[in-house]
Amino acid sequence: MQTFIKKRLEIVIEHPARKGLCAILDAQKVTGYSVVPVISGSGQHGPWEEAGQVTSAEGMVMVICIVDPAQALRVMEAVYEFVQPRKAILTISEVQVVRGERF
Amino acid sequence: MQTFIKKRLEIVIEHPARKGLCAILDAQKVTGYSVVPVISGSGQHGPWEEAGQVTSAEGMVMVICIVDPAQALRVMEAVYEFVQPRKAILTISEVQVVRGERF
Amino acid sequence: MQTFIKKRLEIVIEHPARKGLCAILDAQKVTGYSVVPVISGSGQHGPWEEAGQVTSAEGMVMVICIVDPAQALRVMEAVYEFVQPRKAILTISEVQVVRGERF
Amino acid sequence: MSFLDLALGNLLSPVVLFFLLGVGAAIARSDLSIPEAVAKFLALYLMMAIGLKGGVEVAKQGLTPTLLLAVLAGLALSFLIPLLAYAVLRAMTKLSALDAAAVAAHYGSISAVTLAAALDVLNRVGLTSEGYMVAVAAVMETPAIISALLIARRAVPKASSTTTRELLHEASLNGSVITLVGAFFIGWIAGPDGVKPVSPLFTDLFRGLLCIFLLDMGLVAGRGLARAKKYLDLRLVAFGILMPLVAGAIAAVMSLGMGLSIGGTMVFITLAASASYIAVPAAMRIALPQAEPAIYLTLSLGVTFPFNLTLGLPLYLAAAQMLKG
């Protein structure tokens, strides 16, 4: 079974900034992304919990985006520019996929 | 601390097809899997949001399965056959674990 | 764009033990962690579903923690000691980050 | 009451106004949203409330032979409407066989929230319907799925790897069907006195919670409309409005020989005219994964449901009054 190497971007970002991030990914013409909830966490700004919150100001989400290595750098730079002034974590890792032409 | 190399399958798949996928993983005798919610996303079929949905027809979930490299190919092929006609993303990456005999 | 290599710990652990795990991560002075919900799964103890549960005794969560490679071993050992007697999965993988000094 | 009066009264009721608020908010791209857990709970609540109400009515009125007639008529409609819908879609639109079969399934089945809104309309004009119409609704949920699957298999032999048996199991044990049927029998067994202590929740709050549910439906429908352009052309939109009228007309004709009350007739027409948006889409993702969900969801939720809710319901009531009045 042939596999292809891709990059997996994982961005933990504040809920209110999620729309903006997705707009940037769309503008970079990535083939897609998935958003996973984050229910609590801790960082330089201290710990937080989603439970009971009525404002989404403090919540975070995790955006996962599989991109082709040829485009990874471009996407990363655009994403980095957006997340840089914000509470956010951006990691990149290597994954393999079967349907290489999809990404 | 000794670690062992394993494979991490990450499958983003439609909510209604989740049971079917888990049945295939069970049939492949994987030692386990975990299902993580996906709350929104975008792809070839356009963007979607879980919020407010009463039908689960459009939602996606992420199934994560740690398998032994010796079995990874077999599991991947079985999974691929199932996800191939569906809206789904399948990625494989390398991870290390401590309790090697568990997987 | 310069990137730095870090370690990504991914721990699937029982909901009631989550506070304890986070306390250990805090004690290890990691720079942060994020907790992602798990809605169902299967393992040696059989399958489980979060739906409808009123007790959180059976649910699991996934704790993700990006750490510096220099500290990874220490953190892993502390985490391992805590998860060892419990239902839990601990995996480590390699990721790259842009803001290296953050972790 | 004339159709115009009925339509106006309907359009100005909070139930419809909240739906329109939802549609407007979605089109204006507001971030208003109802948590998924709450939306699913409200859907369940409506099923329980409708089921209980029907069961209590049957406990009060007893069973009549009309029941059997109505159930059989419902079964027949659910099986046959997909055939008609499929033929129309293939003749009139450019949908592929698979997509057409998937859409057809939705129109043979029913929409519980349209039923709830119909009961609310009847309530507002002071009419009631036969309690067993809930049983008719329940039997109409599933056959359309089977019917559509058979159509799809004939057109595209490799369309589906799901066996009919698996699908039948899946569809008849669908959570919303079970809740509706279960609550119906509970209402019947417990009777008016047994159900009374739970009526503050299941009767008094019905309309209020229906408003919130319809706000949510409006949001979802409005967001669906945003992508309608990509997936629907004018002919499909026309189908989404004409199909309920045709199916409703067939049901109206069938009802002539069935001895239903005005309210019962309106409910029967509504069931035929409504298109599923919970159970059938999920079943289609399993049975016909290659059919495009955006097509059938947008049609059912973005075109047919709003039409039925705003203009359809008063029309069906006017028709029922004409036929049985």
Add this chain to the structure above:
Amino acid sequence: MSFLDLALGNLLSPVVLFFLLGVGAAIARSDLSIPEAVAKFLALYLMMAIGLKGGVEVAKQGLTPTLLLAVLAGLALSFLIPLLAYAVLRAMTKLSALDAAAVAAHYGSISAVTLAAALDVLNRVGLTSEGYMVAVAAVMETPAIISALLIARRAVPKASSTTTRELLHEASLNGSVITLVGAFFIGWIAGPDGVKPVSPLFTDLFRGLLCIFLLDMGLVAGRGLARAKKYLDLRLVAFGILMPLVAGAIAAVMSLGMGLSIGGTMVFITLAASASYIAVPAAMRIALPQAEPAIYLTLSLGVTFPFNLTLGLPLYLAAAQMLKG
């Protein structure tokens, strides 16, 4: 009323019927489910409603010396039942010491939804209970956890790395205990007049929301039963039915000297007979992580709870009538 009448009336009440619907749906492998957020909210609501009701009663009736007696008796039961349960489990079944201790903790503590169902049964037959029974319920939640931990430590010295103090903190600040106690005091402080404006929510909707909660409990219990075969043998099932009877009998005997009303006696027996399914399982995962949760959850939720709900409650009422009637 005879036990048979009581049992039949109970089995045909919507509350129990919805529970059975849930069990049936789960066994038939329906995909019916209640979102976790809603289930947790309903559990919280029941606590608030029970607490307020109890507090208002105390505000109306004032405190009587029986209160102290009942609280002390409850404390004693919660501490001692685990000892008895542990001894029985080790003698009769093949459970390991750890698993037996963990199961024992559940039976010493109480189940709030069983209490809610008991209040519903009393309501149905037109009886009331002492308001302070809520306080008794609250004090019975935690001691069993400590008791079981001490047993486990003695049997398997390395069983737990949690200190008793940590656990005591954890258990007494458990969300459900806090809600129950808090609402009790709020009801007491605000009194009948203060609580009246909130009674449409906390009184009128009580039974309806209890139905939905029990539908959910039925689903969870039914799903648990699917794995019962793997974890429970006949002796464990027998334990799950006999233990509540034995604990209930002890409570019945204790109640003889306590001057409780019929309703209060039934509630006291029910508290003793019921097994925890929210607070204790979570505490056991922390304190005794190596005990198998499938065993104690299946026993408490899949065996003891259904037994109490269907046959136990009418039995405890009949017993209370016999003792105090």
Add this chain to the structure above:
Amino acid sequence: MSFLDLALGNLLSPVVLFFLLGVGAAIARSDLSIPEAVAKFLALYLMMAIGLKGGVEVAKQGLTPTLLLAVLAGLALSFLIPLLAYAVLRAMTKLSALDAAAVAAHYGSISAVTLAAALDVLNRVGLTSEGYMVAVAAVMETPAIISALLIARRAVPKASSTTTRELLHEASLNGSVITLVGAFFIGWIAGPDGVKPVSPLFTDLFRGLLCIFLLDMGLVAGRGLARAKKYLDLRLVAFGILMPLVAGAIAAVMSLGMGLSIGGTMVFITLAASASYIAVPAAMRIALPQAEPAIYLTLSLGVTFPFNLTLGLPLYLAAAQMLKG
């Protein structure tokens, strides 16, 4: 009634007691929590209930010229309070310009749950307020955000990459604003008769659900307080208590020329004195991402909201009685 009577009656009402229960549970580190989905739903429900109520009142009383006056006064307050708050913060505290601007935005905008609690207080003492105060509340939500953004831009030119137009769109289409305004118009259009069938949900349950919402607010506020030490110093805490008093006093003075009833005056003061905790924090994360959220959330939710709820409301009522009594 004297201020003391009012304050005591307020403190002993279930609504405030449940808030205090939540604060206590959070400080004691209980694991009590309300699922996020439920909390969001309750926030939405309060908006719908308040909006409908206001709309129905307007339908009953008709529009008066005071409406326009009150709306204009509200607009002005929402625009100007941030200027005042910013100046005070920069003069009195060590907050950076960005943080001060972000905090200022919260005080210009309003808190719907404080409004809900104010309506509850009026209800308890048998007073009502002008229905259109809901419209005033709605127009006060957004301008403060724009005002604060302009301040921040002037102080730190690169503070925000969001254009004013984007932000205006974002803020005015905020879900809670849309719900409040939408429900207001629905109440107005449907009128008393149209809204009656939904009043079991939106009127009868209002206070009960407010209790649960306030329990949740208490938990969130209490958890926020835990980190107050890190982010707030004494001067900031003083600001969180004095700012509502100052803003309320300004509103009181303005109300003198406005012909409002006692209830309306109290509501107007409350709107000015309350600080936003849903819409503004989210907008600030978008517009001024480098401002520290822990500061403005802790101030608004942990200091100003509890102050308003416990002592502020009776004070504002006493003031309104003095001015218009």
